[in-house]
Amino acid sequence: DDIIVSLPVKLEDNLYSFRADELETGLKKRFPYISEVNVTRKIPSHLNIEIIETDVAMYTEISGDYYLLSDGLRVLDRIGDPAIIPQGTMELKTSAVKRCIVGESASFIDSRAYDAIVELYKNITDSGIKNKIKTIDMTSRFDIYIHYEDRFKVYMGDMEYSDIKIQFLIGIIEKLKAEDKGRIDVSDYHVATATLS
Structure with missing residues (x-):
C-alpha cells in the first residue's frame, strides 16, 4: 500500500509520458528493502510493478x-x-x-x-x-x-x-x-x- 501511495501516477492516469526507469530508481531509494523492481506499462493506462525484496544479511x-x-x-x-x-x-x-x-x-x-x-x-x-x-x-x-x-x-x-x-x-x-x-x-x-x- 505504501508503494502504491508513493507512485507518481494515479489510477486511470495517461502513461504516455511516464518513465519506468525513474520510478524503479525512486522506489529502490525510498524503500531500501526492495532489491529489484521491474516496471512495465501497457499504453494508455495500465502499469505493472514487480518487486523482489531483499533480506537483512x-x-x-x-x-x-x-x-x-x-x-x-x-x-x-x-x-x-x-x-x-x-x-x-x-x-x-x-x-x-x-x-x-x-x-x-x-x-x-x-x-x-x-x-x-x-x-x-x-x-x-x-x-x-x-x-x-x-x-x-x-x-x-x-x-x-x-x-x-x-x-x-x-x-x-x-x-x-x-x-x-x-x-x-x-x-x-x-x-x-x-x-x-x-x-x-x-x-x-x-x-x-x-x-x-
Whole structure:
C-alpha cells in the first residue's frame, strides 16, 4: 500500500509520458528493502510493478546506531535498539565507514574493503555456513577474523584464496568434536592450526 501511495501516477492516469526507469530508481531509494523492481506499462493506462525484496544479511554498529545491511552492503535500515536486529543476523566489524545512509550502499575509507566484504560474505554463503558465522571482523583487510558459532575464532589472514580457506575451515570443523572450542588459523590455505581450549 505504501508503494502504491508513493507512485507518481494515479489510477486511470495517461502513461504516455511516464518513465519506468525513474520510478524503479525512486522506489529502490525510498524503500531500501526492495532489491529489484521491474516496471512495465501497457499504453494508455495500465502499469505493472514487480518487486523482489531483499533480506537483512548483516549489521554493523556505528556510534551507537545499528545499520542493517543487504548482502551487497545496501543500507536497509538504521536502528537504535540492538534487540530489534533479526535473530541470527551476522555482525560486521569493519574499518572506518565513509558513508552509511539508508537506501544507499555503504562505503568505506579503504575503498577495497567493500569488495572484500561482499566477496567474503558470498564465499560464506556459497559454502553453506552462513547461519554458523556470528561475526566477520574485517577491521583490517590483512587480519580478517570470523567467529564460527560460539565455538571458534577463525583467523583468515587476508582475502587471498578466501573461498579455499572457507572450505578448509569446514573440513577442519567436521573432524572436531561438537563440544570443541578454541582458535583456528586458516591464513595459510596449505596448513592450518587449531588450538582447542
